[in-house]
Amino acid sequence: MKVKLKRKSCFKQHYLYQNVRPMLVVRALMDLRHQPLYKGVEIDEEWYSHVTNYIQAITEETELLVSEESDKSDNDEPVNPGTIDTMVENGDYVSFAPGEGMRPLSILIDDHAEEKAFPNLFGGHPRKLKDPLKNYSKVIRSELLNSDRRFAADTPNLFFKCKVFVHKQISSNVQIIMRKNKKENLRASDVANSENLTRMIDGDQGYRLLHNIQNSPSHLAAIRKNTFAMVRQLGHPTIFLTISPSESSWSDLLKILYKLRHKIEISDKDALNLPYAEKSNLIRDDPVCATYFDQRFRALFKLIKNKNGIFKEHPVYHYFYRVEYQHRGSPHVHMILWLVNAPQFDPTKPEKTFDACVTLINKYIQCMVSKDSPAYAYSKSKQTHRHTHTCYRSAKDKETNNCRFNIPYPPMKETFIAL
Structure with a gap:
């Protein structure tokens, strides 16, 4: 039907x-x-x-x-040979x-809105918690990380949880801003007054209530102001990093996902030898990948900030990073670092700062890996450019193998800074 x-x-x-x-x-x-x-x-x-x-x-x-159909002769040829399915x-x-x-009731007032909206997950039974919306973030974490993957695999339920969580944050912010009014606490009748409402808009009270909602205009404006303040106070950052996940080569993650779905434990070798299509399905259908990347990034970030770690001679004394999500749904991090005693390049007097900057670059950045290094195979497979459809502007470029990024680049004998 x-x-x-x-x-x-x-x-x-x-x-x-x-x-x-x-x-x-x-x-x-x-x-x-x-x-x-x-x-x-x-x-x-x-x-x-x-x-x-x-x-x-x-x-x-x-x-x-x-x-x-059964009465027809077996020798009768069908009108449309082959499949009889059509798009009509x-x-x-x-x-x-x-x-x-x-x-309808608001999802913040109806205590069982989620249970009623998803009978396939809850089966008509309410949560056993007395007030699930009070600690809703813990409820979300518990259900998504549960061994029962029905909640994690249900995409509409994930978006519903996100909507309830954001609405709860906005509702809490509205109450706080109303109580922080300069003159007196506002009531519902005061908000209904057009003059009071115009005054609130002019004072950006409606704009400020979104300050802790990720990717809202107020939240992004605060991040931009903080970043510009860092640049003004600390100068230009020393290093820019982009950290992207390679989930299909993380054997530990694949073993976890395979065990959650099939209830079978596999070895590291078997996990890496899984077909690429199966790896993609395991990664795409479970939000635990984002949590795994977060834990892995935090461990790497501790190593970056450690005074005896990667930047031992130039420790990190300030940083800023932002987590973004790629089109395929995987998170990646953009980060800028300020290092102690790092030289600052002066374009007006390049002869005085060029050598020091090049020495710093060569110390922490390399474009060659020895074949004996364990990183050689990974770098060759993951960090080597391969021409795709984005490299060609036209069919003629594809025929002549003319990459619009001009790759491969000609090799250079030494490091130089392009002005």
Whole structure:
């Protein structure tokens, strides 16, 4: 049965459109009626009889078609040889607006909104916590890192949790900002007044309530101001780093993901020898990858900040980094570091600072790896440019192998600074 859900019956466009199996819906409703969150729910008898008649009609039509096909001679050639599936769909569908004329509760007021919205995960049972929204971040972490991966594998539920978490933060910020009013605490009637509302907008009170919501304008503005302040006070950063994950070559991560899905432990060799398609599915379908990258990055960052670590002679005394997500969904980090006693290049007097800067660059940055080094195989496979469709502007460039990045670059005998 084709079902179209609309926000209002008068609308031409639908909100959701999917094929459903009515008998499974009826069985699910019959089972949910006996669960705690659905007690007292009644099934519309008219709807139930309509669905029953519809199922019976489809069954009879299918049986008739099967009997007609069986009566045909085996020697009859089909009109369309090969597959008989087409992209042509029947125009019959059921269209209705289930929430029309109703006033929904806020997800922050309805204590069981998530359990009712996802009966496939909760089965009609509420959470055992008294007030799950009070420590909602801990609830999210517990469910996503649980050995039962149903919550982690359900993408709509992940976005629902994110929405509830952000709404909770905004609601808390609104209450704090209302209490921090310079003159007196505001009430609902004061906000309804247009003059008071204009004054709040002019004072950026509505803008400030998003200061701790990631990627909001207020949050990004605060980060930009802090970064510019660092540059003004500390000067230009010494090193810029980009740290990207290589999940398909992390045997520990692949072993964890494989065990979570198949309940089987495999060795490091077996994990690395998995087909690339299976590795991609394991990584894409589980959010534990982002947590694993975070833990791994924190361990690497401790090594970077350690005075006896990578930058032993020029310890890190200040830094800034930002985590971004690539198109494929994997996180990566952009970082700038300020090192102690690091030379600053002066373009007006390059002859005085050039040698010192080149010495620092050669100390921490290399473009050659010895074949005897354990990093040789990894660098050759992961850090070697391979021409793709983004390298070519036209078909002619592809034929002539003309890369728009001008790769490969000509080798240089020594390091130089391009002005």
